[in-house]
Amino acid sequence: MIINADLHVHSKYSMATSKNMNPETMAVESMKKGLNLIATGDALHSKWLEELEDQLTPLDDMGIYKTNIEGVSTNFITTTEVEDNERIHHLLIIPSLEVAWQMRDEFTVKNMDADGRPKIRMHASEIIDIAKDYDCIVGPAHIFTPWTGIFKTYDSIEECYGQKVDFVELGLSSDTILADTIEELHDYPFLTNSDSHSPWPHRIGREFNKIDLSELSFKALKKAIGSDKILENYGINPRMGKYHETGCIKCYKLYDIKDAQNNNMKCSCGGQIKKGVKSRIDELSTLAEGKHPKNRPHYQYVLPLAELLSTVHDKGVTTKYVQTRYNQLIEEFSNEIDVLINIPVEKIAIIDKKLASIIQAYRTNNLDVIPGRGGQYGTVNYKESINEVI
Template structure:
């Protein structure tokens, strides 16, 4: 069985997370995105766990489905064509911050293991959806493994809270190989496979979404082969490298791709940043870009993909393609109208982005079909992100003219 899974999101009790975040909104939205499985996120947080337990039920080992009748009748965000029984399912996950401010993703086999880990980890589990744990990475890994969980670093190369901002090797953090490594939005497989120690580690591509809408949820995901649709199926697929493809951003679109100021977002060459002692004249801190961090860690100038490494397929949220196509000033309502028209017609967003024949998209929206073509042929212009600001799709006027 092949599924699309997004294994890292946050619930509504995490900082800066949409109050709309709930299994009831996520299950249909994730399905419209093209996902079969989505993380619950924040499972260690008692209030969020209550919501999960109230709205979902375990339908196979470690896999949860929305309870019948949970979605209000006539909900505007759910098309009539979407079958209740075929909504996206959930797996219990959390992200934690360790004592060194390094983030880790943990995936749980059961509710029991969530409760057991809650009592083992040292920290206030209910202060934030992503708890701060007063333990080191290896101690958290030990506790997680004792409860049958799998664990690996989140957004491994970012400058504030990742494993590689703190250590030069994942082994310095865990003392052994992590179960997986999450690439984060600012890196892809071509970049990470320049680092020798990652050759035998499975890469995950997850959204880290803070809102249930499809420009966030599933903006990165994993196409995985499962022997069975259970926690063990997911675990085996990750540990044995049965990921078919990683889907994710062009890393230039990530928030931390280039070295830049975290306040005014001005980009810097490394030599310049060092000369300024990582302080921007505006008063902000200059943060090292993921591209440069990977260069520092790399053994090779070019990617050395191990034979089992799956392809990495670049995707973009369709809503962003729509708003870029219709340029500045378009309203969210307008973007949503077109998004719904396409997604409801062609089944889900991934289809529209990757599979639906261009002629069929053209029949609905000729302007957009040209931009989707440019996206599929990898000829969109991208202005890199950095310092906490996402990269942007850019249309020069003449490029735009050549599209239309």
């Protein structure tokens, strides 16, 4: 059984998230996207757990849950992201909602329900020990993010945890090509997830994994992650990530890392310069690009369909113009992932030639991208990207 899975999202109980991050909306929008399995997120928050239990139905004892909405096929798996006492974030995939209830009392935290992503006042090694006691699948979230990724503080995974983890999550500003220049990471499977704070398809599933499961269950997912059954990673071009390059968090000026360090990480505008993911990876790299461990799956760049429509037609992502065209494509081709990856560009061109040209450009790695930095997402230079395409 081959599935598309986004294993890291949040609920409406996390800070800076959409009020529409509820089970019903998440399920409907994930089906439009083409996701077979979606994370619950925030599974240590009591009110969210109560909503999940009320609105989802367990599939036997599989650790998988289905929505009660007729005609919606989305499946859920129990997950949470937590912050440790060094502000590093960790992703826990939990065997069931029942186990999530049991785990709540194990952690040192002032108020578990203060935020969907709880601030646990424990070291990473203590958190992973508890997670392992409950048979969770666990690893660091968005490992290179300069604010909360593991590599902002540590130079290795084992230095942080004191043991091996089940996976590492790459985050939006890196990909397999960059991450595999760090030799230690050859020992770990990579997950690519959206970390979405919104249910809409230009956020949820913007990164996802294609995984081969023996059955749809928590145990099968755990086995698949540990035995090279991740068939492909899908994610945005890392240059589109908010922190790919080094830049000012106030004016977004792009900096060479050496110039930034010579300026004590202070921009001429007075803002703070944040070291980019690419610069941090360069510091940790010991291998040349192109050297991958055996069985490392292919990494395919994708960009959300609504964002592509917005770019080529110069309209806002949420405008009626873009949403009408989006819905037309979903009705014609079933789901967004198929449009982005599988449908021949010639068929897409019948409906929207401009869209077909930019899809062809990123499928063939010909996108011209102005890189993200300092908290600002990268942008696609559409006119350059479609040069000699369709």
